[in-house]
Amino acid sequence: MHAAGRGCGQAFLTEIFVAEDIMLVTDEIYEHILFPPHKHICPATLPGMRQRTVVVQSISKTASATGWRIGWIIAPPAITLKVRAVHDSIVIQAPTPLQKGAERFLCVAKTQPPGLVVGLERGFLCKID
Numbered sequence: 001m002h003a004a005g006r007g008c009g010q011a012f013l014t015e016i017f018v019a020e021d022i023m024l025v026t027d028e029i030y031e032h033i034l035f036p037p038h039k040h041i042c043p044a045t046l047p048g049m050r051q052r053t054v055v056v057q058s059i060s061k062t063a064s065a066t067g068w069r070i071g072w073i074i075a076p077p078a079i080t081l082k083v084r085a086v087h088d089s090i091v092i093q094a095p096t097p098l099q100k101g102a103e104r105f106l107c108v109a110k111t112q113p114p115g116l117v118v119g120l121e122r123g124f125l126c127k128i129d
């Protein structure tokens with residue numbers, strides 16, 4: 001969801017989602033790969049959007065672990081219940097060692113000063129240049 005005009009655009013879009021009772025599924029896998037001056041804003045944090053947003057995340061890009069297939073969603077409880085039921089019968093689980101690796105990455109990222117995942121965009125800028 002790109003909200004042109006920042007504040008105004010976001011308010012306009014969230015008004016539509018609320019008024020029309022629309023759910024938003026947002027893939028935020030590239031959350032930490034941003035080109036300045038852009039900033040990531042999770043739509044679930046916008047007024048009225050928490051109960052109508054499903055945030056999809058993965059360690060794929062943030063931890064440079066593409067292919068591990070370790071991800072998660074953040075959603076209202078009623079939705080996570082259904083997603084877990086489907087996930088359990090379709091996906092089963094990612095390999096345990098990869099889950100442990102992802103857990104370790106997230107624990108380290110949580111306890112480090114901000115900056116562990118800063119600068120991920122530099123690798124892409126090099127490729128562009």
Ligand SMILES: Cc1ncc(COP(=O)(O)O)c(C=O)c1O
Binds near residue numbers: 059060065066068069
């Ligand atoms: C936008 C986007 N979402 C999701 C995925 C899937 O991520 P994962 O490697 O965790 O399956 C990718 C993978 O490249 C992606 O580009």
